[in-house]
Amino acid sequence: MTEPPSDLELVAQVRKDSSVFGLLYERYVTKIYNYVYYRTGNHHDAEDLTGRVFYRALMHIDRFVDRGVPFSAWLYRIAHNLVANWHRDHARRQELSLEDVTLTGTARETPESATEANEDRQRLLGAIRSLPTERQELLILKFVDHLSNAEIGQIMGRSEGAIKSLYHRTLLALRDDLIGPDGEPGTGASGWVSGLIDSADET
Amino acid sequence: MTMRKRNDMADLVSAVLTPVEPSQQFVTELRRSLTDAALRSHQSLVRRYRTAILIGAALFGSLASVVGVVALIVRQRSRMRAEPAR
Numbered sequence: 001m002t003e004p005p006s007d008l009e010l011v012a013q014v015r016k017d018s019s020v021f022g023l024l025y026e027r028y029v030t031k032i033y034n035y036v037y038y039r040t041g042n043h044h045d046a047e048d049l050t051g052r053v054f055y056r057a058l059m060h061i062d063r064f065v066d067r068g069v070p071f072s073a074w075l076y077r078i079a080h081n082l083v084a085n086w087h088r089d090h091a092r093r094q095e096l097s098l099e100d101v102t103l104t105g106t107a108r109e110t111p112e113s114a115t116e117a118n119e120d121r122q123r124l125l126g127a128i129r130s131l132p133t134e135r136q137e138l139l140i141l142k143f144v145d146h147l148s149n150a151e152i153g154q155i156m157g158r159s160e161g162a163i164k165s166l167y168h169r170t171l172l173a174l175r176d177d178l179i180g181p182d183g184e185p186g187t188g189a190s191g192w193v194s195g196l197i198d199s200a201d202e203t
Numbered sequence: 204m205t206m207r208k209r210n211d212m213a214d215l216v217s218a219v220l221t222p223v224e225p226s227q228q229f230v231t232e233l234r235r236s237l238t239d240a241a242l243r244s245h246q247s248l249v250r251r252y253r254t255a256i257l258i259g260a261a262l263f264g265s266l267a268s269v270v271g272v273v274a275l276i277v278r279q280r281s282r283m284r285a286e287p288a289r
Contacts, residue, residue, distance in 0.1 A: 018241035022234055033225040047229050054237055059244070124219045143220040171212040
């Protein structure tokens with residue numbers, strides 16, 4: 001069985017025949033969509049911006065030069081810039097609703113525990129949203145797109161070590177935000193947030 | 204923060220930031236419109252090349268005519284200069 005062509009091989013083919021771009025599109029549409037979705041908080045803007053990312057990539061593919069940075073990183077940079085413009089243009093970051101973000105409960109949860117769990121998830125999402133942009137980006141790339149620290153480093157223009165350290169500090173900040181600097185839970189803490197507080201008490 | 208607590212936090216974030224699937228209709232429509240755009244851009248590139256080739260050929264033709272005329276004049280003059288000497 002033959003190996004699927006690499007991104008670089010596909011990019012070279014696109015330069016001769018732009019219809020090959022569809023293969024790159026299929027390879028990355030879901031990842032870019034997820035990235036944009038979690039950065040904007042709603043499906044409508046995620047679809048709009050994902051479309052723009054791929055249009056821009058198609059039109060400017062000649063500008064992509066292989067300097068050791070993968071094509072995917074170039075694509076994520078386009079997405080990053082478009083999302084940044086979107087935040088600037090709409091100036092709505094503060095009022096951005098994450099209600100659209102899927103909050104899935106497990107089948108075994110009772111209605112009460114499901115409500116509690118959803119409240120906890122909302123709290124955590126709120127805490128993630130209040131993080132600086134680069135930290136949000138890191139968490140999305142790591143947990144939603146399942147990229148390695150090295151890949152995230154290439155996208156964010158940092159070393160693998162710097163990403164590792166930023167990741168550690170981000171988790172720490174999130175935990176402090178949820179538990180509070182004095183180790184006391186915020187109002188309404190329940191479910192697994194309380195579990196996190198219990199585990200914090202263990203040391 | 205100990206490794207265990209960091210892993211706990213990572214598990215929580217992982218439970219909240221779950222991947223979503225774009226709608227199939229969106230994916231299909233965007234692919235179609237990208238294919239159309241790729242085709243249009245290819246056609247416009249071909250048109251641009253064709254125009255460039257036509258302009259190039261016209262320029263070459265004009266230049267060749269000018270060079271021909273100049274060569275003819277030079278040849279005529281040199282012949283006229285040579286005739287009185289005879």
